[in-house]
Amino acid sequence: MDINAERPKVRLLLDEVQVSIDELQNQAFQYKSFQKNFKVEVTKYEALEELSAEVKLKQLLWDSLEEWDALQAGWMECKFEELDPETLSAQVNKYAKCVNQLEKGLPPNSVVPRLKEHVEGMREKV
Incomplete structure (x- = not known):
């Protein structure tokens, strides 16, 4: 849950878990x-269910961060006239909802605020 963590290692660890x-x-x-x-x-395995939900949220966080960075890089490299405003807006809204879900479901960390900052910045531009 550290923004400076090596993403491939984190994702590999989450996959193993x-x-x-x-x-x-x-x-x-x-x-x-x-x-x-x-x-x-x-028997109800509540701890297992909670662990599964937490790991899924963490996977969503790191996957979303990777996907967002790739989308943003693509938007910056393409010509402005080639951007589809509806698709762009839909993608920004999708990640805004994702950030909201992550903020509610995960403990405070340094990764969610970075993703939120990038998404909110793009939302303002859209």
Whole structure:
């Protein structure tokens, strides 16, 4: 959750964590089906669900940052007449909603404010 972190390493780590979470969720599903078959109380794996949601938000954050930087670079390199205002506005709004979701779902960090600053800057220009 540090803006100065190496993006490829962060994304690789998040992908590895997601694989582990997927394996744990599969095990949890099996245990739940066993519990249903034996007609016992079905365990809720709340910590696993919370972890999964947090990792998904972090993946969304880093993916959005990468995608935004690529979009912005493309916009800066292309001729102004070639920009489609409707597409540009839709993309800016999409990332503004994403930033809002990330602000609500993640603890304070240095990455979300940077993404927000870039998105808000482009929103003002649009």
